[in-house]
Amino acid sequence: xxxxxxxxxxxxxxxxxxxxxxxxxxxxxxxxxxxxxxxxxxxxxxxxxxxxxxxxxxxxxxxxxxxxxxxxxxxxxxxxxxxxxxxxxxxxxxxxxxxxxxxxxxxxxxxxxxxxxxxxxxxxxxxxxxxxxxxxxxxxxxxxxxxxxxxxxxxxxxxxxxxxxxxxxxxxxxxxxxxxxxxxxxxxxxxxxxxxxxxxxxxxxxxxxxxxxxxxxxxxxxxxxxxxxxxxxxxxxxxxxxxxxxxxxxxxxxxxxxxxxxxxxxxxxxxxxxxxxxxxxxxxxxxxxxxxxxxxxxxxxxxxxxxxxxxxxxxxxxxxxxxxxxxxxxxxxxxxxxxxxxxxxxxxxxxxxxxxxxxxxxxxxxxxxxxxxxxxxxxxxxxxxxxxxxxxxxxxxxxxxxxxxxxxxxxxxxxxxxxxxxxxxxxxxxxxxxxx
Amino acid sequence: xxxxxxxxxxxxxxxxxxxxxxxxxxxxxxxxxxxxxxxxxxxxxxxxxxxxxxxxxxxxxxxxxxxxxxxxxxxxxxxxxxxxxxxxxxxxxxxxxxxxxxxxxxxxxxxxxxxxxxxxxxxxxxxxxxxxxxxxxxxxxxxxxxxxxxxxxxxxxxxxxxxxxxxxxxxxxxxxxxxxxxxxxxxxxxxxxxxxxxxxxxxxxxxxxxxxxxxxxxxxxxxxxxxxxxxxxxxxxxxxxxxxxxxxxxxxxxxxxxxxxxxxxxxxxxxxxxxxxxxxxxxxxxxxxxxxxxxxxxxxxxxxxxxxxxxxxxxxxxxxxxxxxxxxxxxxxxxxxxxxxxxxxxxxxxxxxxxxxxxxxxxxxxxxxxxxxxxxxxxxxxxxxxxxxxxxxxxxxxxxxxxxxxxxxxxxxxxxxxxxxxxxxxxxxxxxxxxx
Numbered sequence: 001x002x003x004x005x006x007x008x009x010x011x012x013x014x015x016x017x018x019x020x021x022x023x024x025x026x027x028x029x030x031x032x033x034x035x036x037x038x039x040x041x042x043x044x045x046x047x048x049x050x051x052x053x054x055x056x057x058x059x060x061x062x063x064x065x066x067x068x069x070x071x072x073x074x075x076x077x078x079x080x081x082x083x084x085x086x087x088x089x090x091x092x093x094x095x096x097x098x099x100x101x102x103x104x105x106x107x108x109x110x111x112x113x114x115x116x117x118x119x120x121x122x123x124x125x126x127x128x129x130x131x132x133x134x135x136x137x138x139x140x141x142x143x144x145x146x147x148x149x150x151x152x153x154x155x156x157x158x159x160x161x162x163x164x165x166x167x168x169x170x171x172x173x174x175x176x177x178x179x180x181x182x183x184x185x186x187x188x189x190x191x192x193x194x195x196x197x198x199x200x201x202x203x204x205x206x207x208x209x210x211x212x213x214x215x216x217x218x219x220x221x222x223x224x225x226x227x228x229x230x231x232x233x234x235x236x237x238x239x240x241x242x243x244x245x246x247x248x249x250x251x252x253x254x255x256x257x258x259x260x261x262x263x264x265x266x267x268x269x270x271x272x273x274x275x276x277x278x279x280x281x282x283x284x285x286x287x288x289x290x291x292x293x294x295x296x297x298x299x300x301x302x303x304x305x306x307x308x309x310x311x312x313x314x315x316x317x318x319x320x321x322x323x324x325x326x327x328x329x330x331x332x333x334x335x336x337x338x339x340x341x342x343x344x345x346x347x348x349x350x351x352x353x354x355x356x357x358x359x360x361x362x363x364x365x366x367x368x369x370x371x372x373x374x375x376x377x378x379x380x381x382x383x384x385x386x387x388x389x390x391x392x393x394x395x396x397x398x399x400x401x402x403x404x405x406x407x408x409x410x411x412x413x414x415x416x417x418x419x420x421x422x423x424x425x426x427x428x429x430x431x432x433x434x435x436x
Numbered sequence: 437x438x439x440x441x442x443x444x445x446x447x448x449x450x451x452x453x454x455x456x457x458x459x460x461x462x463x464x465x466x467x468x469x470x471x472x473x474x475x476x477x478x479x480x481x482x483x484x485x486x487x488x489x490x491x492x493x494x495x496x497x498x499x500x501x502x503x504x505x506x507x508x509x510x511x512x513x514x515x516x517x518x519x520x521x522x523x524x525x526x527x528x529x530x531x532x533x534x535x536x537x538x539x540x541x542x543x544x545x546x547x548x549x550x551x552x553x554x555x556x557x558x559x560x561x562x563x564x565x566x567x568x569x570x571x572x573x574x575x576x577x578x579x580x581x582x583x584x585x586x587x588x589x590x591x592x593x594x595x596x597x598x599x600x601x602x603x604x605x606x607x608x609x610x611x612x613x614x615x616x617x618x619x620x621x622x623x624x625x626x627x628x629x630x631x632x633x634x635x636x637x638x639x640x641x642x643x644x645x646x647x648x649x650x651x652x653x654x655x656x657x658x659x660x661x662x663x664x665x666x667x668x669x670x671x672x673x674x675x676x677x678x679x680x681x682x683x684x685x686x687x688x689x690x691x692x693x694x695x696x697x698x699x700x701x702x703x704x705x706x707x708x709x710x711x712x713x714x715x716x717x718x719x720x721x722x723x724x725x726x727x728x729x730x731x732x733x734x735x736x737x738x739x740x741x742x743x744x745x746x747x748x749x750x751x752x753x754x755x756x757x758x759x760x761x762x763x764x765x766x767x768x769x770x771x772x773x774x775x776x777x778x779x780x781x782x783x784x785x786x787x788x789x790x791x792x793x794x795x796x797x798x799x800x801x802x803x804x805x806x807x808x809x810x811x812x813x814x815x816x817x818x819x820x821x822x823x824x825x826x827x828x829x830x831x832x833x834x835x836x837x838x839x840x841x842x843x844x845x846x847x848x849x850x851x852x853x854x855x856x857x858x859x860x861x862x863x864x865x866x867x868x869x870x871x872x
Contacts, residue, residue, distance in 0.1 A: 008868035081736025098558040100537060114733040115784065116700045117777040121761035122534040144772065145732060148780055151767040174770070228872055238870045255691065255748060256725055264552045275737035282741025289692055289741065289748070291727060296581060297550040299840060300517025300631075301711035305718025305725065308839035312691060312725070325557035331587040334610070335852050336580065341553040344584055344851065348551065351847035358842065378872060403744035404735060406794065411787035415771050415780065432444035434674045436664055436814060 003368045003375060005238035005382075009353065010245050010314075010362040018311075018360050020248055025234065032244060035392035036232050039385065047399075049192030050384050053201040054222040056190075062209035065167075065185075069210055072165070074127040077207055078112045078149045079137035081275055083169075086199025086380075087207050088113070089272040093265050093376050094213055107133075109211055115145040120152065129153070130162045135207045139189045139198070141173020144411070150175070169202055194399050196275050197384050200377075214373040221377025229385045239386035242364070246314060247393040249362055250288050254314045257288045258306065261318040262295035262349040265371055269318070270294075273383055280387045280398045295319075296348040303352060307359055315356060315363040318379075319349050322370040439804045439811060441674035445789065446681050446750075446798040454747075454796050456684055461670065468680060471828035472668050475821065483835075485628030486820050489637045490658045492626075498645035501603075501621075505646055508601070510563040513643050514548045514585045515573035517711055519605075522635025522816075523643050524549070525708040529701050529812050530649055543569075545647055551581040556588065565589070566598045571643045575625045575634070577609020580847070586611070605638055630835050632711050633820050636813075650809040657813025665821045675822035678800070682750060683829040685798055686724050690750040693724045694742065697754040698731035698785040701807055705754070706730075709819055716823045716834045731755075732784040739788060743795055751792060751799040754815075755785050758806040 012019035025032075043051050077084055088111050091099075100108045110123045134153060138146045157163045168179035169187045179186040187202040198204065200222055205215050229239040246257060257277060259270045270292035277290040293302050295317070306313055327341045336344065349365075356363045368375045391398030448455035461468075479487050513520055524547050527535075536544045546559045570589060574582045593599045604615035605623045615622040623638040634640065636658055641651050665675040682693060693713060695706045706728035713726040729738050731753070742749055763777045772780065785801075792799045804811045827834025 003872050005870040005872050006868060007870075011868060080733060085737070096554060096558055098562060101562050102558060114700060114730070115777055115781040116698075116732075117759050117762045117781070118532060119700050120763060120777065122532055122538060126534060126537050143736075144780065145784075147767070147770070148765050148772055148777055151765050151770070151772065152763050152777070155766055225872065228870075236870060238872045241870060255746060262552075264550060264555050271737075278738050278741035278745075282745030284744065285746060287741050287745030289725075289727065289745070291725065294550070296552075297516060299843065300579075301521070301707075302714050303843065304837040304839050305714035305723050307842075308720065309714075309718030309723030309725070310691060310721060323553045326553045327556060327588050329584050329587050330591055331583070334583070334587070335848060336584055336587065339851055341551055341556065341584055341588065344580070344847075345551040345553070347847045347850040348581075348843070350850060351843035351845070354846040355839075355843035382872070401740040403740050403791075406743075407735065407739065407784070407787035407791035409787070410790045411780075411783045412771060414783040414786060415775055432442060432447060434441040434443075434664075434672060434677060436439050436441050436661065436674045436818070 003366070003378070005242065006365040006367065007241060007245055009357045010249070010364060014357055015360045015362055018252065019362065020245065024248060025244070028244060028248070031247070031393055032234050032240065033232075035243065035389045036240060038392035039388045040230075042388075047192055048388065049190045050194070050197035050200065051226065053190060053193060054219050054226060054381065057201065057205060057219070059205070059216055059219070062205050062215060065206060066209040069133050072131055072133040073107060074132040075107050075109045075135070075207065075210055076112055076123060076127060076132055076153075077110070077135045077137065078146050078153070079135075080113060080143050080145050082195030082198055083137040083139065083143070083146070083203055084111055084113045085268070085272045085275055086204045089268040090199065090204065090208055090213055090218065090373075090376060091211055092268040093371060094373060095211075096265050106212060107210065112149050115148055120149060124153070124156075129157055129165070130160060132165055133210060134166045135169065136166065136175060137169040137203055138173070138175050139171055139195050139203070141170040141175035141177070144408070147174060167206065169206055196279055199272070199380060217373030218377035218380070221374040222381035225378040225381040226385070229382065239382045240389050242382070242386045243389035243393060245362070245364065246288065246390060249314045254312055254362070255288060256291055256313045258291045258293055258313050258315045259318065260293040260295050260298070260315055262345055263318070263320050263323070263371060264294060266318050267292070267294055269376070269379065276383060276387050279401050280391055281394060281396065283396050283403065286394055286396060295352065296345050299348065299352060306361065307355055311361065313361065315361065317349055317353060317363065317365045318368070319346060319365065320368045320371050439802070439814070441678065442801040442803060443677060443681055445793045446685070446800060450793055451796045451798055454688065455798065456681065460684060461680070464680060464684070467683070467829055468670050468676065469668075471679065471825045472676060474828035475824045476666070483628055484824065485626045486630070486633035486636065487662065489626060489629060490655055490662060490817065493637065493641060493655070495641070495651055495655070498641050498651060501642060502645040505569050508569040509543060509567040511543050511545045511569045511571070511643065511646055512548055512559060512563060512589070513546070513571045513573065514582050514589070515571075516549060516579050516581050518631025518634055519573040519575065519579070519582070519639055520547055520549045521704070521708045521711055522640045525704040526635065526640065526644055526649055526654065526809075526812060527647055528704040529807060530809060531647075532701050542648060543646065548585050551584055556585060560589070560592075565593055565601075566596060568601055569646060570602045571605065572602065572611060573605040573639055574609070574611050575607055575631050575639070577606040577611035577613070580844070583610060603642065605642055632715055635708070635816060653809030654813035654816070657810040658817035661814040661817040662821070665818065675818045676825050678818070678822045679825035679829060681798070681800065682724065682826060685750045690748055690798070691724060692727055692749045694727045694729055694749050694751045695754065696729040696731050696734070696751055698781055699754070699756050699759070699807060700730060702754050703728070703730055705812070705815065712819060712823050715837050716827055717830060717832065719832050719839065722830055722832060731788065732781050735784065735788060742797065743791055747797065749797065751797065753785055753789060753799065753801045754804070755782060755801065756804045756807050
């Protein structure tokens with residue numbers, strides 16, 4: 001056995017009345033078939049590009065890219081949401097959070113993923129733009145924060161004459177126009193690959209190839225998971241089973257899905273999952289709020305609530321059997337003596353799992369042999385296709401995000417100096433202010 | 437007007453039927469009085485040390501500490517939950533996330549807040565222990581992850597003869613014993629200050645004083661907020677009003693409280709708040725799940741769910757009028773041209789606020805003139821005492837965390853090699869595994 005998806009603590013047998021029985025699964029067979037066939041049909045109709053890219057992408061062009069730019073010292077990536085979270089997830093999942101400080105010989109990597117001016121200032125103070133490879137990523141080519149950061153940096157790069165360092169990943173809008181006009185290197189995003197499903201397309205592969213990531217390993221993991229997930233037997237398909245379990249418990253009032261990795265390198269995986277789950281499934285009044293907790297540390301922050309608060313959560317643990325590094329704890333006459341630190345954190349996960357289970361709180365464990373590109377590729381793909389299955393079960397369109405337009409329109413009107421009556425009125429309501 | 441707490445978008449007037457009316461507040465006057473008096477009585481009974489420390493602490497001892505250790509190049513802090521989150525919040529709130537990379541002349545700071553062996557490995561690879569000031573913080577003195585990390589580092593420090601660099605903050609257990617036996621510098625934690633309420637006691641003040649934080653500013657902010665929060669008029673007391681609003685909406689099905697700062701330096705404030713809210717209020721089947729979102733970036737990740745998913749959320753925005761740094765965006769013929777980047781992010785917040793309000797989703801804005809030690813001290817104290825008010829309204833004990841013991845017992849038994857029947861049985865349930 002290599003890695004596994006373990007759902008025993010969602011069963012009647014383990015958590016009692018609230019748990020799932022074999023009868024429950026059998027009673028859902030129509031829903032399961034509908035979801036499975038819905039996804040497969042969309043795939044056959046070429047609507048689900050994320051399932052195609054793992055076979056269609058020619059990795060050689062990314063290897064050439066990374067060779068061409070190998071002497072650069074810094075990488076800055078500008079993007080929002082699905083344009084950047086996937087790359088952050090893989091970068092941190094493979095290299096950890098201290099890589100910039102640890103490795104003086106590798107490229108230092110910075111993610112410009114907000115319109116916070118202090119963040120831009122700090123990053124510009126650290127990097128030398130002449131030695132910086134700049135990726136600017138937006139599928140639509142019109143993402144306002146991406147353009148704002150890019151316009152500011154472009155002006156500086158133009159001034160010092162290093163705009164040869166700019167790589168655009170976009171399939172339209174102002175960004176693609178600029179790339180074509182200025183002759184920047186340009187990668188397209190396949191039309192049928194949505195932003196939050198795009199990490200294994202050019203959106204992720206191009207920048208990751210320049211960061212010392214084994215993109216072939218990622219793709220191989222995704223392909224092997226794809227085989228498993230095309231099995232229509234729910235008992236052999238981890239993504240379909242994961243969707244089914246979450247769907248059943250959502251209908252039983254578990255409005256929150258907690259993802260809790262017991263390895264810090266998977267923190268950003270959680271942040272990526274959060275977008276996938278929230279934005280794909282949160283519509284028409286439906287949805288399940290994703291929450292990320294980090295084990296063991298959030299045992300000292302969130303666990304009290306999970307165990308003794310409202311019974312509105314289903315928990316998924318992510319853990320690895322083997323860490324890249326380890327230590328043996330030495331302290332005479334203490335029960336920690338001679339234990340490995342990795343054993344402590346994994347036993348803490350078992351302790352939390354046991355406590356939740358004894359309170360009847362459903363929990364799943366995904367156990368990886370170790371965390372590398374191959375296992376991460378599996379995990380990514382499992383969650384992508386699993387989200388598609390879940391959307392089919394819920395009867396919603398998994399691949400749009402219609403509600404976010406209104407706020408954008410208000411922002412744009414404000415920037416254009418238009419009087420926003422509603423906003424102006426707000427300003428007058430000082431009776432609902434407390435000075436502090 | 438300096439900073440303000442703005443709750444207009446929780447009112448009937450703004451969000452319609454679901455909103456709060458003046459009648460609602462009047463109808464709650466008994467609850468408000470009970471909560472107010474409950475907190476004040478506990479304070480008078482000396483049960484709420486977090487309200488005393490801001491007057492009792494002699495800051496001079498921390499100034500001396502920082503002077504004594506001024507030549508050290510690194511600071512490592514070992515602690516879990518409330519022993520470390522407060523210091524992280526203030527450090528990042530003042531210095532931002534890139535401080536270690538930006539400032540070659542300042543001490544580099546690392547937070548060892550988990551039992552993840554890869555994290556320990558990376559930090560030990562970066563720092564030179566001979567030049568490292570090590571804070572080890574645990575009120576009980578028995579926190580297992582803290583001891584594990586400490587035992588491993590202590591062995592290395594003993595070997596190279598630099599255990600003079602160790603500072604213990606604890607009021608008991610093994611940690612205090614070791615400090616006394618080995619003659620380490622030791623700070624006590626006042627008995628009546630709970631871990632998650634301890635950031636303005638020795639727990640935070642000692643390490644922060646060595647990180648270039650103006651601890652006097654923090655304390656002054658907290659004191660000024662304390663004055664406001666001792667006002668029994670809910671319309672003039674932001675913490676009491678915040679608790680009331682959250683209590684009313686919790687009873688109306690808002691089971692999730694989203695905190696959404698539109699300035700990245702407040703991300704860790706969110707993580708600190710998350711513990712305060714979850715662990716204090718999540719008990720007896722009650723509680724409200726805290727969720728942290730970062731604006732503007734999570735508009736591209738979570739906003740679709742907030743706007744169009746289940747109506748189970750109340751949102752609190754945190755924003756600043758003035759950022760430490762700013763940029764002017766230049767790009768001819770684009771609506772961003774000549775706008776400040778700070779204006780973009782603040783207009784995005786207004787856009788999100790407007791969209792939520794038009795959908796009837798309650799939201800609060802806390803607007804700070806700027807983010808510095810003084811305003812952060814205010815915010816911290818407002819949330820501490822506000823959590824105490826909320827606990828009184830909910831009729832629970834805000835200051836314990838009884839549910840987390842069971843998991844710890846299982847972990848310890850596993851480490852002691854005892855057969856955990858329940859755990860062993862789990863291993864046999866391979867019928868609920870899917871290999872992947």
